[in-house]
Amino acid sequence: MQLSEVxxxxxxxxxxxxxxxxxxxxxxxxxxxxxGAGKTTLLKVLSGILRARAGSVTLGGRPLDAVPRREAARxxxxxxxxxxxxxxxxxxxxxxLGRMPHRGGFTAPRPxxxxxxxxALEEVDAAAFAExxxxxxxxxxxxxxxxxxxxxxEPEVMLLDEPTASLDPRHRLVVLEAxxxxxxxxxxxxxxxxxxxFAAAADRAILLAGGxxxxxxxxxxxxxxxxxxxxxxxxxxxxPLPDGTPLVSLSRPVE
Amino acid sequence: MKASRFPxxxxxxxxxxxxxxxxxxxxLAGSVALAPRDxxxxxxxxxxxxxxxxxxxxxxxxxxxxxxxxxxxALSGAALQALLRNPLADPYLLGVxxxxxxxxxxxxxxxxxxxxxxxxxxxxxxxxxxALGAILLVGLGASVGGRLDRxxxxxxxxxxxxxxSAVLLFLLSWGDGARxxxxxxxxxxxxxxATDGAVAALAVYAVIGLAALLxxxxxxDALALGEETAFTLGVPVExxxxxxxLAASLLAAAAVSVSGIxxxxxxxxxxxxxxxxxxxxxxxxxxxxLGAILLVLADTAARALFSPAEISxxxxxxxxxxxxxxxxxxxxx
Numbered sequence: 001m002q003l004s005e006v007x008x009x010x011x012x013x014x015x016x017x018x019x020x021x022x023x024x025x026x027x028x029x030x031x032x033x034x035x036g037a038g039k040t041t042l043l044k045v046l047s048g049i050l051r052a053r054a055g056s057v058t059l060g061g062r063p064l065d066a067v068p069r070r071e072a073a074r075x076x077x078x079x080x081x082x083x084x085x086x087x088x089x090x091x092x093x094x095x096x097l098g099r100m101p102h103r104g105g106f107t108a109p110r111p112x113x114x115x116x117x118x119x120a121l122e123e124v125d126a127a128a129f130a131e132x133x134x135x136x137x138x139x140x141x142x143x144x145x146x147x148x149x150x151x152x153x154e155p156e157v158m159l160l161d162e163p164t165a166s167l168d169p170r171h172r173l174v175v176l177e178a179x180x181x182x183x184x185x186x187x188x189x190x191x192x193x194x195x196x197x198f199a200a201a202a203d204r205a206i207l208l209a210g211g212x213x214x215x216x217x218x219x220x221x222x223x224x225x226x227x228x229x230x231x232x233x234x235x236x237x238x239x240p241l242p243d244g245t246p247l248v249s250l251s252r253p254v255e
Numbered sequence: 256m257k258a259s260r261f262p263x264x265x266x267x268x269x270x271x272x273x274x275x276x277x278x279x280x281x282x283l284a285g286s287v288a289l290a291p292r293d294x295x296x297x298x299x300x301x302x303x304x305x306x307x308x309x310x311x312x313x314x315x316x317x318x319x320x321x322x323x324x325x326x327x328x329a330l331s332g333a334a335l336q337a338l339l340r341n342p343l344a345d346p347y348l349l350g351v352x353x354x355x356x357x358x359x360x361x362x363x364x365x366x367x368x369x370x371x372x373x374x375x376x377x378x379x380x381x382x383x384x385x386a387l388g389a390i391l392l393v394g395l396g397a398s399v400g401g402r403l404d405r406x407x408x409x410x411x412x413x414x415x416x417x418x419x420s421a422v423l424l425f426l427l428s429w430g431d432g433a434r435x436x437x438x439x440x441x442x443x444x445x446x447x448x449a450t451d452g453a454v455a456a457l458a459v460y461a462v463i464g465l466a467a468l469l470x471x472x473x474x475x476d477a478l479a480l481g482e483e484t485a486f487t488l489g490v491p492v493e494x495x496x497x498x499x500x501l502a503a504s505l506l507a508a509a510a511v512s513v514s515g516i517x518x519x520x521x522x523x524x525x526x527x528x529x530x531x532x533x534x535x536x537x538x539x540x541x542x543x544x545l546g547a548i549l550l551v552l553a554d555t556a557a558r559a560l561f562s563p564a565e566i567s568x569x570x571x572x573x574x575x576x577x578x579x580x581x582x583x584x585x586x587x588x
Contacts, residue, residue: 100489
């Protein structure tokens with residue numbers, strides 16, 4: 001997937017300005033930035049929910065607009081932020097909805113759909129709640145089920161808006177592992193996050209500031225003290241671990 | 256999506272038996288006491304001729320109309336709840352019924368006949384225009400920056416309802432005394448005007464509504480996860496919403512044009528049905544059948560409780576519905 005010189009926003013105001021990036025397969029990319037930097041907007045443009053005002057969005061070389069919606073739905077998975085269930089819904093049914101682009105709306109789930117849904121739940125350590133009601137789960141449990149919904153669709157591009165925001169450390173890593181496995185199998189994964197150790201564990205980081213890309217590259221080159229300090233307006237220290245993974249420590253806000 | 260917590264066939268069969276039972280029960284109620292056996296033989300056209308007339312020409316159309324109005328209102332409510340992702344949505348509370356009543360009354364005052372083929376076809380159409388007007392106003396009032404704000408939705412419905420009441424009173428002041436009285440009686444919700452023609456007309460609208468909404472059920476399932484998620488799952492969100500709003504308004508309008516404003520059926524029935532099923536496909540079907548059963552029983556009670564006097568069916572559903580609404584709201588909070 002590719003963005004080239006994309007500007008986009010809401011009601012005449014641009015949130016993203018001339019953003020260019022490419023999302024190749026087999027990579028987990030983290031998206032970092034302050035609140036309001038444009039992370040969600042970027043994910044919405046990539047998913048096709050929001051039309052770019054200028055620039056081009058392409059999927060496999062074709063403009064996203066020209067890809068039939070059903071095909072785009074099969075190829076791109078999207079997890080929005082903050083979902084409040086208002087109706088009773090069984091976790092397994094929510095995950096099965098992730099299979100909808102594959103089976104169309106009008107047929108019952110096939111055995112293959114059920115297999116994919118159950119496997120996705122297992123991948124995020126949520127198989128135990130398959131029969132539970134989404135409304136009766138904790139925020140973190142529900143979040144894992146919703147990640148499983150995206151995994152079940154087996155898309156080649158996964159766009160996740162703060163997928164680990166409400167997860168405990170172990171389940172954050174469980175989700176990261178699941179996404180890594182999908183990347184290893186060929187998927188392109190882009191996730192927004194505020195957790196720097198999570199970002200450090202990804203293959204690549206994109207730093208977004210004021211709707212523009214401040215830096216884009218391997219985590220060890222982008223998660224540096226000067227860049228993080230500029231990105232978040234904080235005092236930052238970065239120490240490389242023996243394996244090269246950057247270990248980030250932020251202390252206080254700076255002007 | 257798995258259809259039901261109970262075997263779908265068994266649930267369906269039980270409900271149809273329940274519907275048939277409540278229809279038979281409703282045929283027993285009335286100012287002339289008839290034994291169950293007399294009712295059954297009158298249905299087949301044999302037995303006492305006056306019993307045949309009472310059952311086939313007076314009671315049966317009314318019972319069938321009650322069933323259709325209940326089913327249609329519940330179906331409309333189920334669709335609105337799915338669209339608005341709000342279990343408190345209902346054609347009555349959102350002002351759609353009020354708008355439809357304005358449309359019907361305006362049609363009658365413009366000289367459209369209440370009966371006959373023209374009236375049966377034209378009155379639901381003017382009611383439909385009124386309902387659409389109301390839903391557009393509610394949407395305008397509740398949208399913030401191009402999105403519907405769920406909190407404002409019911410508030411907006413309250414205001415549109417108040418507006419509809421005002422318009423109705425305004426229109427009523429034009430009618431002469433006798434007509435005004437019959438209008439008011441109809442407006443408060445009444446099945447007294449049931450005829451074979453009204454039953455047939457409403458049955459046609461019920462079929463149209465079901466045919467429009469049932470294919471959208473999987474899209475409603477996806478919409479429960481939010482419009483953006485539904486879009487990324489390949490649901491043509493705007494098209495689905497347009498069709499469903501039109502169908503829900505048409506159903507409510509068709510019901511109002513024959514039976515006035517009967518509130519809360521569209522609110523309560525889908526919420527009850529949701530306890531029995533998981534997918535929106537089952538929910539729509541269940542709501543239709545449960546709505547039919549509920550209104551047949553409510554109408555039977557309205558006729559039998561203080562016989563020979565008759566309670567307004569709209570008053571009865573509101574008496575049941577308002578406390579239930581408060582309970583639902585408390586449970587959400």
